[in-house]
Amino acid sequence: MDFRIRESRKPQGRGTLVREREEYFRLMDQGLTNTAACERVGINRRTGKRWRHGRAASGRNKAAKPVRPPLVPQGPSRYLRESDRIHIADRLREKASIRAIAAELDRSPSTISREIRRNGTRPPGSSRIAYRPHAAQARANDRRPRPKPGKIGQSHELRNFIQDRLDLRWSPEQICQALRAGFPDRPEMHVVHETVYQALYVQGRGELRRELARALRTGRVRRKPRRQAQQRQPRFRDPMVMISERPVEVADRAVPGHWEGDLIIGKDNGSAIGTLVERSTRYVMLLHLPNGRGTEAVRDALVATAQTLPAHLKRSLTWDQGSEMGRHREFTLATDVPVYFCDPASPWQRGSNENTNGLLRQYFPKGTDLASHTREYLDAVAAELNGRPRKTLDWETPAERLHKLLAA
Structure with missing residues (x-):
């Protein structure tokens, strides 16, 4: 005008x-x-x-x-302005659709829908949300100041649940999934794993005990970039069958019975524990090596473990080019399980085993003597690890998935 x-x-x-x-x-x-x-x-x-x-x-x-x-204000804004909220209210009174309003404001439809849901009011006895722009602006302004009190720090029940699972060496993502499964109708008990990490790592929050950070698989009390894996290229007397010659059925994890193996090394390279992971179920078995990690000791431990498995769970074994597998041919002759070797410096070709070794470091920290652990303790660690829910298994445990296979 x-x-x-x-x-x-x-x-x-x-x-x-x-x-x-x-x-x-x-x-x-x-x-x-x-x-x-x-x-x-x-x-x-x-x-x-x-x-x-x-x-x-x-x-x-x-x-x-x-x-x-x-x-x-001119130009686009990350946040809705008061003028945007007035436009939303006017168009809602005109019975305009959410997508039409979003197109007019050059916003995502989810932005408009979330704005109405969060900042609207529902009159008593009414099923419709009343949207008042100036009240919505006031609510948005009240939520904007930072820093905000953390969700974990405001709920003793939530904090205790997370602390108890961290004491059991559960990962933050496993804990968050368990919260959603255990409290499906209580959104105040739902958090994402990043919230747990921030409560552990960010200074001054005090939402979780700082010593709980040592219960994480890394044991770190602060974040830092990943380190590059060591490169090893030992040689064998018997020819190796490379992973490129491994059957295609192994890669898609559809058929059980294909295993990945490696060693975790103790203090001064003087002790070790063997690890076996089934690719389809992520089931873990540990090799007891009290007499060192020589080729004969590793061979005998692998043969003894393979003999405890049913025939349909003994299809193949994938290992890196560590010197401990120097007698791989003898193991194959004794168990009829072929061994395939990864390319040098390619740990991702045994991804399940590498991930499991990281989990096991919570129980067997680096720089400790691994020969001091008994066979019974190794079995207890494997049972606890097999009892953890896994995201890749749709939050089933490896033990549950293996039990289904055996029952079938």
Whole structure:
């Protein structure tokens, strides 16, 4: 609407005065003098000067601060503005769809839907949400200040649940999935794993005990970049069958009975524990090596473990090129299980086993003597690991998945 000078100078409400101020400052921004701008708006020169510079208190006149109309933000904004919320309210009264409103504001439909759900109000006895733009803006402003109290710190029940699972060496992602499964109708008990990590790592929060960080598989109390894996390229007397010659059925994990193996090494390379992981179920078996990790000791431990498995779970074994597998041919002759070797410096070709070795480091820290552990303790560790829910198994445990295979 074009600006027009009002004929009557009597008070006519705040809206008229605001429009006059906006027009005055618009003319001043165009380079007009104070006198010319005041004449066009229809106000006294002293009024325009007071709007620009304010006024000091004198006599019965109170002090007045400089006046400048609120600037209308230009360009896109990450957050919805009050003008956007007014537009949403107007269009909702016109029965416009969410997608139509989103297109008009150049926003995602989910942004508009979430705005109405979070900042709208539901009158008592009504099934529809009433959306009032100024109240919605006030709610958004109240939520914006940072930092906010953490969700874990506000709930003793949630904090105790997470602490108990961390004591059992569960990962944050496993804990968060267990929360959703155990409390499906209580969203206040649902968090994402990043929330747990921040409660452990970020200084000054105090939401979880700092010593719980040592229960994580890395044992770190702060985050740091991943380290590159060591490269080893030993040689064997008997020819190796490389992973490129492994049957295709092994790669898709559809057929059980294909295993990945490796050693975790103890203090000063003087002790070791063998690890076997079934690719389809992620079931873990540990090799007891109290007499060292020589080729004969590893061969005998592998043969003894393979003899405990049913025939349909003995299809193949994938290993890296570690020197401990120097007698791989003898193992194959004794068990009829072919051994395939990964390419040098390619640990991702045994991804399940590498992940499992990381889990096992919670029980067998680096720099410790692994020969001191008994066969019974290794079995207990494997049972505890096989009892953890896994995301890759749709949150079933390896023991449950293996039991289904055996029952079938």
